[in-house]
Amino acid sequence: MTAPERPRILLVSLTFKRPEDLRAILPKLVEQAESVDAEVEILIVDNDPDGGAEDSVRGFAGTTAIVVSYVHEPHPGIVAARNRALAEAAHHDILVFIDDDERPLEGWLDHLLETWRRYSPAAVVGAVISEYASEPDPWLAAGRFFDRRRLPTGTPITVFATNNLLLDLRRVRAAGVRFDERFGLTGGSDTLFSRQLAARGGALVWCDEAVVVDMVPDDRLTRSWVLRRAYRSGNSWTRTSLALEVTALGRLRVRASVAPRGFVRVLGGSVQAALGRLTGSLSHQARGARTRARGAGMLAGAVGSVYAEYRRD
Template identity: 45%
Template sequence: MNRMLGNPSVTIAVLTFKRPRDIDEALPLLVDQVARYDGAGTVLVIDNDANASAADVVGSHTDPRIKYVVESTPGIAAARNRALSETTTDLIIFIDDDERPSHDWLALMVGEYRKHPGTLGVFGLVDSTFGDDPDPWLVAGKFFERRKPPTGTSLDVVATNNLLLDMARLRELDLKFDNAYGISGGSDTMFSRQARQRGGTFFFCAEALVHDVVPEDRATRQWVLQRAHRSGNSWSRTQIDVIDSAPKRLAARLKLTASGLARVGFGIVRGTFGFVTRNLSQRAQGARNIYRGAGLISGAWGHTHVEYARKQ
């Protein structure tokens, strides 16, 4: 849809699961983005709770541009796919319910998209902040810092917490999110790998910023280290899953295992150095290296780290 004269129509899709306060705060900001956009726009809420726990909160926002849908199949991949199937606009932009867009976020995302005819998507910057003073160990370890390449940089892997997708291009490439990663996490990584294999391209926009306030239950050493393990685990699993021959898969498993062992070894050395020199940054980043390396190894051999398991 890059050749259109006017601005493309847009759906802002926000997924939620039992976070009424977050979705209540996010909706007015997203509606404001659509209201100021020079084109047609909709805010789509996908409630991944079969009991429709967000219905009352969303219903209290009466703007006709808000659409509410319940996706009862558990998992973030199912919710993302439901958002895709509900979208009839030219573009869809995913944003998390605990993120808050900067003032010109929507216009900047679409503007960058229009600079790259034929592209599949644009990924914007996510900046994490803390509600209270965080553990210095978390800050020293840079667990919530994200890379910031120049605007216009081509990306191989993208997350979906600030991602624009061209719906026509998406259909051409026959892409959707893999439900096998719905509970474990990593469906965005798998989506990215499949997109790149099929000729899809992604570009970065540093100016299209969203702010993410880290919730208290994630601002812990245990959570960030488990996330590092899951990240390594899903990286290996997705790399194996896109390979279609047994010999190549075995070679990839061995390579990922070697990479994981090297990362664990480096992490041990780094952490020990940090302990001896009382360098908090080296200690924290050493622990991160160890956990991600262990995740790479476990994922290479088929173990699945389940990040989004739900209590029955």
């Protein structure tokens, strides 16, 4: 597929009851849109059942020449919001996702586009660095839980999240992938989407210069949040592995493979955490606890247990 010289881009941020973050990111998105040689529109997809972001977005839209649109997706769950973004991008060449609690650094969108033009992939994934609302406690700092991967630009990858992502919609449509509703309240739909896209021949590449800053709030700077997230990660990895299999025998093989790997993680993590307590190593204590939690999530997924991290009361 030949890339269009001046692609039509839909720059999307999904939001759910984060008015302050929305007010902070909208001017940043306009700056990015104005900095590239492309037709860029900005879209906010509001997953709040009450549509609480509408007035803020429509009010801001009147202050800029860049097209800023708002859509309300009341169906609960991030999958519905992600698929709504895909639907709204029906007449665009590129869809770019960024979380509403992130801030793009200068040149972010331009770097994504440059990498897309150079490698012609189905997806370009950018780097994420963390800034904290307050200083993490020593246990969290030692575990380095909010340090994200960094890879040389152009490195092929096999899985991604949607917090800093460019999708070539022509290749996505050709692959016939969408976000799976079964993962709407559990997390993992982006993992499954990316694994399906890669399995159907879509190249996924890294862009290390396209950086966004993740603003980590205090309610995530806790040991319980980190361990719940590790458990969910293990649980959703097992579930996405099962979802990729189309036969009962294939799913049985996945369960037979994942269960012992999960057990090894539980055992190994427990040993590492115990050694950390004996030696006074906070790093071993923290990372061992996370490994144990991820393994427990993998085991739970292997026996059919589903952890709904994003369930709403």
